[in-house]
Amino acid sequence: MMKVKSIRNRLDNVKDINDVLRLLKTSKKILVITGAGISTSLGIPDFRSSQGFYNQLQHLGLSDPQEVFDLELFHTDPSLFYSIAYMILPPEKIYSPLHGFIKVLQSKGKLLRNYTQNIDNLESYAGISSSKLIQCHGSFATATCVTCNYQVKGETIFEQIRNKDIAYCPKCTKTRNQLLRDDEDVYISESFGVFKPDITFFGEPLPRAFHDSINQDLADCDLLISIGTSLKVAPVADIVDKVPPQVPQILINKDPINHCNFDVSLLGYCDDVASYLSNELGPTWDIDHEKYNKIR
Ligand code: CNA
Numbered sequence: 513m514m515k516v517k518s519i520r521n522r523l524d525n526v527k528d529i530n531d532v533l534r535l536l537k538t539s540k541k542i543l544v545i546t547g548a549g550i551s552t553s554l555g556i557p558d559f560r561s562s563q564g565f566y567n568q569l570q571h572l573g574l575s576d577p578q579e580v581f582d583l584e585l586f587h588t589d590p591s592l593f594y595s596i597a598y599m600i601l602p603p604e605k606i607y608s609p610l611h612g613f614i615k616v617l618q619s620k621g622k623l624l625r626n627y628t629q630n631i632d633n634l635e636s637y638a639g640i641s642s643s644k645l646i647q648c649h650g651s652f653a654t655a656t657c658v659t660c661n662y663q664v665k666g667e668t669i670f671e672q673i674r675n676k677d678i679a680y681c682p683k684c685t686k687t688r689n690q691l692l693r694d695d696e697d698v699y700i701s702e703s704f705g706v707f708k709p710d711i712t713f714f715g716e717p718l719p720r721a722f723h724d725s726i727n728q729d730l731a732d733c734d735l736l737i738s739i740g741t742s743l744k745v746a747p748v749a750d751i752v753d754k755v756p757p758q759v760p761q762i763l764i765n766k767d768p769i770n771h772c773n774f775d776v777s778l779l780g781y782c783d784d785v786a787s788y789l790s791n792e793l794g795p796t797w798d799i800d801h802e803k804y805n806k807i808r
Pocket residue numbers: 546547548549550551552553556557558559560561564565600629630631632633649739740741742743744745764765766767780781782783
């Protein structure tokens with residue numbers, strides 16, 4: 513089920529679902545912003561929904577649940593992050609019909625770029641090319657030792673994350689043992705030799721790729737689609753305000769986003785909305801996914 517809303521009449525010729533279908537057919541440089549909502553159908557909770565990750569953290573008694581992604585706190589006590597990271601660990605080698613829909617845009621040569629705030633790296637399994645993807649908040653694809661910067665593939669530490677154990681860098685473990693052998697009273701900080709998944713914590717800059725491409729993409733895009741994000745985290749949330757005024761803006765989301773100026777809001781589960789659009793647009797838009805609800 514999907515509700516279509518056009519709350520603010522920003523552009524006279526973009527008001528309803530027919531306009532969305534027309535724009536998808538005619539646009540050539542679509543900028544897609546995505547968030548946690550595109551992966552919830554795979555069992556990964558989003559942050560701010562009632563069933564979301566932040567509500568599931570209430571038992572920790574934090575003043576602000578975002579603290580689990582606070583860089584300073586990670587350096588003081590990495591065990592807090594490692595006690596909850598399993599909850600957002602990406603399942604491997606799966607993706608949602610919505611990821612598949614973005615792949616269709618790419619195959620049709622219409623995808624200018626997908627700016628994802630997601631850290632699950634599921635876009636790669638859907639076949640979205642790295643040149644078309646900006647992982648604005650990094651991802652679990654790699655992890656780096658906070659002491660010596662040794663980088664490993666993310667999956668190397670997935671087992672520790674699943675077991676809620678802190679993942680340590682093997683190189684620094686040797687150094688630590690040597691230090692302790694030399695002086696058993698030596699001070700070694702809690703985060704010495706700890707791997708941190710390469711996701712962007714509060715207090716860290718966004719990856720360079722974001723800053724390298726955003727201005728040009730804003731100038732080039734001819735349609736913006738925001739999907740499965742509450743648009744509450746800057747600077748990604750600011751993208752919608754920076755798109756040139758003549759560029760239509762479409763929202764696909766479970767809940768309305770009232771602080772932004774979308775021309776048309778398609779409200780519902782994004783996999784359903786993507787299936788609906790693909791069905792309406794014809795066979796060349798079919799999504800390569802077992803859960804794609806083809807009704808032709
Ligand atoms: P958010 O603030 O939790 O918002 C999610 C939005 O998605 C909400 O507006 C929901 O209404 C909507 N939503 C949820 N399920 C669906 C669905 N099936 N179909 C359509 N809409 C849906 O999360 P944001 O992404 O806006 O916040 C940015 C954070 C979330 C980033 O820093 C991410 O790293 C972080 N995050 C990522 C993941 C992931 O990688 N899968 C999971 C949880 C959080």
